[in-house]
Amino acid sequence: MNVFRPLSALSAILLAGSCVSGPSESDLRNALFSNGRPAEAQAYGDFLVARFAAMTNDPETAAEYYAAAIDTAPEKSGIAERAVFSALLAGDYETAVGLARRASQVGSEATLVRLTLGVDAMVRGKEDEATPYLDETKYGPFNEVIARGLSAWRIADSDGADAAEAYLRSGLSGDANLDSATLYMMGLLQMAEKDDASALATFETLWESGARLAVGVHAHAQLLMANGQRDRALEILQVFRDEIGQNAGLDGLSADIMAGRKIKPTRLSTREGAALAVYVPAAALMMQTDDDLSGVYFVLALALDPNLQVARSLWGQSLDNAGRREEAVAVLSRIPDKSEFYATARGQMAWALRREGRNQEAIAVAGEALQHSPDRGLKIQLADLFRSLDRDDEAEHLLSEVIAEDAAAGRQDWRVIYARGTTLEQTDRWPQAESDLKTALALQPENASILNYLGYAYIDRGLNYDAALNMISRAVELEPQSGYIVDSLGWAHYRMGRYELATRFLERAVELSPGVSLLNDHLGDAYWQMGRKTEARFQWQRALKLDPSPEDRARIEAKMTSGPEAMLLKKAESETQSALPVARQN
The missing domain is CATH 1.25.40.10 (Tetratricopeptide repeat domain)
Structure with a gap:
């Protein structure tokens, strides 16, 4: 009987509260827990709430409760690192920086804490303050690549491009595949310093190694154009499209070249280059995972260069991958309509809405964007949307438009032809479907899906x-x-x-x-x-x-x-x- 007495007493209090004016909930909580409750208990409670929030895809709440536990937790540095991670995962850069400073004050030397503080120093134009935080010897392999790239741009700013290039060369292994991220940074640095001959040689080495990074291919094609090699520039852009797929930035550059517009090599500032040093490994990470971990790095990249819309586009994709679709839509909606990634972002938004079952909204978003910008990629995405909704006639109409436009430009894209072939086959238009499927197979004779x-x-x-x-x-x-x-x-x-x-x-x-x-x-x-x-x-x-x-x-x-x-x-x-x-x- 004694076991049940505390419960009976509490029940009596609660029952009494239903008849007369009793203590408030906060008064009751204080009465029950304020006397003699150790601070560790509060910290542990905050930690449990934070852990649950992190496990249920709520990084904003996780960051709030991890932050609350920092001051009272027995093991402060680990809690602080979790707080920084959660804040970045929630897209709250300013909070992450504040938490990183608190973490550093309680002795944390965790990877993400130091990386955040290093980035923040560069954001504030205090490259010298970034030096101790970006010591690459204290990082694991992935973050070491990021720290090295950031340090190279910091060194270029303080000691000159030659010193930055020497620093990057000191970290090369000799294997172009392993060194690709470092070599891309080197090429972009050389390009920023107008050493175009060296930059072109670096990008050619990367291309011959099989490396295919859109940012690097964009710079490579620009340099080829500046060197009078128009056909070669168009060739590598087409190879990228055939091997990797569509990219808004590269498609825009290809269109400008075809239209005869003057192409000027892009010269990056220190912060723009540093942003790419974070973005490039993050983009590679996102392609290998189905979660939102890469979003942590996209947030840091955008802090350095808020106009790096390709990072915002991939951040939105990583959020969608993780099922955080409302946040994905919010992030993608911030890409301005003047950006070359606007149409891509609207297509991504439409698919995020489609996966949430908001089909009419999805079609409306894509349709409005298509009216604003008759983008080829957006037409393909909208066609895919229609196909997923069994609206095959509308899908076929859009795909036919793209194929006709491609033919007028003297090119054939097997992906679009194959997509139209499967759409026609689904609607019992077999002779036309067979023709498209055979054409796609002729273009890609070793493609297992078409076969x-x-x-x-x-x-x-x-x-x-x-x-x-x-x-x-x-x-x-x-x-x-x-x-x-x-x-x-x-x-x-x-x-x-x-x-x-x-x-x-x-x-x-x-x-x-x-x-x-x-x-x-x-x-x-x-x-x-x-x-x-x-x-x-x-x-x-x-x-x-x-x-x-x-x-x-x-x-x-x-x-x-x-x-x-x-x-x-x-x-x-x-x-x-x-x-x-x-x-x-x-």
Whole structure:
């Protein structure tokens, strides 16, 4: 009974409060906890709240409560570093700087604390104050690259470009792939000091090594133009587009060159160069992760150069990747309409809204941006939006516009042609779809996705079995770990009546991609044809649990009752035949 007495007493207080005017919530809290509560308890409570906020994607609250725990926590420096990290993750640079100073005062020498203080010194034009914070020997490999780049621009400002270049050279390993970030900084420094011959040689070395960084390629093309090498400049811009994809800055430069506009090499200031020293590794980090960690560095880069809109664009993308889509939209909306990244940002915003299920808002954002700026990339993004919403006719119209514009400019983009081909195939316009898919394949003969899609489309229509089988087999050779492509090979053998061979490939496909309804469905069909009807029904049951489309669900449920040969199944398959190849887009 004694165990329950405190609870009974508290209940009596609360019940009494319902009848008469009692103490306020704050009075009650003080009465219960103010006497003899150690400061460590408050710190621990703040720490737990901060940790929970960090785990639930609320870095702003995390920073607030970590900051509250700094003064009272027994272990101050670790808490301080978490506070700095959370503030940067929340995009609050000024708060992060204040917390970094507090962290330094309590003895923290954590990486992010020192990096933030070093950046802040350079933001304030106090490069000499940045020196102790940017000692690269105290950083791990990733942050060492950033510290070295920042230090190079600091040294160039105080001791001259030759000293900065010597400093960068001292850190080279001799492997262009490992040294790419450092070499890009060197080229940009040389360019800033108008040593264009050396800068061009540096960028050529990077290009030949296979390095493909948009910022560096932009500078490289500018220098080639200044050196009278127009064709070479257009060549590297086109290679970047073919190998890496579209980039608003590079597309704008290419358009200016084609239009005959005068191209002047960009000469970076110390702060602009320092911003790129942070941005370049951060961009590489973002491409390798699916979270918002890189946003910490984009915030630092933008503190150095608020006009580095490409950093804002990638910051928005990192927020979207992490599911922080409201924040992503807010960040992307700050990119001005005069920026070359405006259209890209509006396309990103539209997709963030689409992923939140706000489909009409997404289309409105993209549509308004397209009216403002008939950007090629934005048309492609809007077409993709329409395709994701099954508005294929509108998607096809936009893709056709882009293809016509490309043809007028004397170029072909296999990605756009392939996208239109798949869109036409989905809407049963097979002759036109086949033409586009074959054109895309001619442009990219070793592209597994195109080989797989065209081959599957043939098989699904009972056409060109031998050629289709060869296409899909080659796609499997190119991407043997793709469940979708291996499934295509199995399904090709199934449609050709080779059920035992089909079963082997379809089992492998499900091993590679067990959570895909269509693949489990196909394996069930193969088991049925092999006489393994219990296993077939098990696979169909599994397919039903993996969120198939309503049409696929009806088709699978029909098979559960009567097997693949049922007339009901044939009717359902006829109605949904064009929907099946959607999953072929590996």
